[in-house]
Amino acid sequence: MKQLHHDDLESLHHWLREATVRGPVAVITGKNGDMDTVGSAIALATTHPNFMACGVHLGRVARRLVESHHAPFRQLKSGSEQWPSSISAVVIVDAAAADQTGLVLPDVPKCILDHHATDDWQLKEGDFSLKWDVRSTTEMVARYMLKHADEQMTGPVCEFLLAGLITDTGRFRHANAGSFEIAASLLEHGKIDYQSFIESMEDERPSPSDQGAMLRGLQRTELTEAGPWRVLRSTAGTLEGRVASLLSGIGADAVVVTRHRHGETRLTVRASRSSVLDGLHLGSIMEGLSESIGGDGGGHDGAAGWSGRADPIAAESAFIDAVARTKRRK
Numbered sequence: 001m002k003q004l005h006h007d008d009l010e011s012l013h014h015w016l017r018e019a020t021v022r023g024p025v026a027v028i029t030g031k032n033g034d035m036d037t038v039g040s041a042i043a044l045a046t047t048h049p050n051f052m053a054c055g056v057h058l059g060r061v062a063r064r065l066v067e068s069h070h071a072p073f074r075q076l077k078s079g080s081e082q083w084p085s086s087i088s089a090v091v092i093v094d095a096a097a098a099d100q101t102g103l104v105l106p107d108v109p110k111c112i113l114d115h116h117a118t119d120d121w122q123l124k125e126g127d128f129s130l131k132w133d134v135r136s137t138t139e140m141v142a143r144y145m146l147k148h149a150d151e152q153m154t155g156p157v158c159e160f161l162l163a164g165l166i167t168d169t170g171r172f173r174h175a176n177a178g179s180f181e182i183a184a185s186l187l188e189h190g191k192i193d194y195q196s197f198i199e200s201m202e203d204e205r206p207s208p209s210d211q212g213a214m215l216r217g218l219q220r221t222e223l224t225e226a227g228p229w230r231v232l233r234s235t236a237g238t239l240e241g242r243v244a245s246l247l248s249g250i251g252a253d254a255v256v257v258t259r260h261r262h263g264e265t266r267l268t269v270r271a272s273r274s275s276v277l278d279g280l281h282l283g284s285i286m287e288g289l290s291e292s293i294g295g296d297g298g299g300h301d302g303a304a305g306w307s308g309r310a311d312p313i314a315a316e317s318a319f320i321d322a323v324a325r326t327k328r329r330k
Contacts (some may be wrong), residue, residue, distance in 0.1 A: 008130055013148045015111055015128040020050040022088035029055030030095035031078075031102030032305075037094035038062035039164030040113065040137045042071050043157045044091065047149040051091075056102040061201060065163060069156045078102045094137040096120060096298045113140055117283040118298030135179045138164030142182050146189075158190025163201060170245075173273055174302045210239060217243035217257065227324030229253040229280065233316065237261065240268045248272065254280060256319055260312040267297075267306040267315055276301045279329045285322045293318050 019025050027045045030037040033055060039062070041053040054074040058066060066073050083106040091111040095101050097120035112121055112129040115137050123129055132140055138161040145153055145161075165183055169175040172183075187194055206214065217236040224231045232252040236243045240257040247255040253275040259266040267289075269282045282304035286297030293315060295308020306315065 008132070009144050009147050012111070012113075012128070012130055012144060016048070016091070019089035019091075019109065019111070020048045023086045024050050024052065024084055025089045025091060026083070026087060026106075027051050027053045027091045027093065028095075028101050028103065028105070029053070029057075029093060030100050031056050032100075033057030033059040033062055034094075034164075034167060035059065035061050035065070036136045036138055036164035036168040038066070038073070039160035039162075040093040040141045041091075042066070042073060043138070043145065043152075043160050044093065044113075044141050045072070046152045046154075046157055047145060050088075061163065061167065065160060065201075069159070071156070071160070076103060079104070081106075093141070097296070098122075099296055100298075113137055115140065115300075116298055117281065117301060118287040120298075135175055136165045136168035138162075138168070139179060139182045142186060146185060153186075153189040155190045155192065158186040158192060159197065162186040162190070162192065162197065166198070166201070168300070168303075170248075170270075170302065174276070174300070213237060213239050214243055214246065218246065221247060223252065224320060226254075226320045227326070228328040229275065229323050229326070231256060231320060231323060233258070233320075235259065235312075240266065244268045244270045253278075254282070254323060256316060258312050258316050263309060264307060265295075265310055265312045265315045267319055269299075269304050269306075269319065271302045273302060277329075280323070280326055285319065285326070288322060289315070289318055 027041045029041045045051040045053040052074060054076055056076055056078050081103050087106055087108055089109045090105055093113045096114060096116040096118045098105055109126040114131050115134050142161045169179055217234050221232055221234040224233055230252045232247050232255045235258045240259045244255050244257045248270040255270045257268045271280050271282050281301045283299040283301055286299055286304040286306045289306050290297040293310045295306055297306030299305055
């Protein structure tokens with residue numbers, strides 16, 4: 001993965017400009033609909049009238065922000081895509097493979113903007129890919145817009161970008177110097193009061209059923225020694241991401257929450273920053289899992305996921321085994 005280089009932004013700007021001259025361009029989100037992918041798409045779409053942000057799903061925080069700002073975002077139904085005949089290109093943000101969009105993409109030139117450690121894109125002539133070793137895709141979009149579309153860095157746009165940065169770094173637990181630099185720029189450009197913004201992001205009291213689901217996930221938690229690592233294991237029927245986030249604050253090296261529903265198994269995993277620095281890279285582990293037992297896996301060093309048709313016990317065991325075989329640097 002490349003370190004950030006400002007010449008890349010010139011190449012990106014040239015590709016995007018050529019694409020918008022030819023016609024409409026879909027800016028497509030990853031199918032998980034988290035704040036990083038949605039924030040990136042909506043912010044980038046403001047830079048030209050031929051852009052349209054779209055995707056199959058909006059996560060809870062993303063939906064709340066989209067609705068509060070009345071932001072243009074077109075939700076598409078997987079398997080029922082009807083792309084305009086005049087579409088000239090697609091830009092895919094924060095997705096490490098085509099199937100992570102949940103859509104059948106049109107046969108047009110594509111631009112990939114991503115920061116995941118894993119990558120399964122098949123590029124053709126005329127395609128463009130920019131992957132930087134940064135903590136969120138919104139950081140990439142923010143740097144592009146600060147250089148080439150500064151006039152579009154309005155308060156709402158800065159909020160979308162900042163929300164993606166906050167959520168993907170785990171409230172800056174996995175941030176680096178570049179993350180803080182961009183956060184400061186977004187706060188300044190958007191005239192955002194950070195504490196008020198954080199409170200507005202979190203201003204959602206879980207429903208009684210959601211609270212019950214999270215409590216059951218916590219009650220089912222067990223601690224496992226996986227070689228040199230301590231892993232918290234749990235299962236969840238829903239809200240597995242929130243259960244994983246809650247468990248990650250307990251202090252284990254890693255967390256895995258397993259969900260099995262309608263014949264599909266999903267693993268949601270988290271690791272502490274200290275574990276990542278000690279050599280645990282969850283994105284690489286989940287990518288290896290997809291190679292060994294099938295399915296689709298990948299993500300960041302401290303947060304990743306896998307989904308497939310494998311038995312849930314077998315999938316969790318494969319993850320624990322992969323963690324146990326990872327050497328600890330300290």
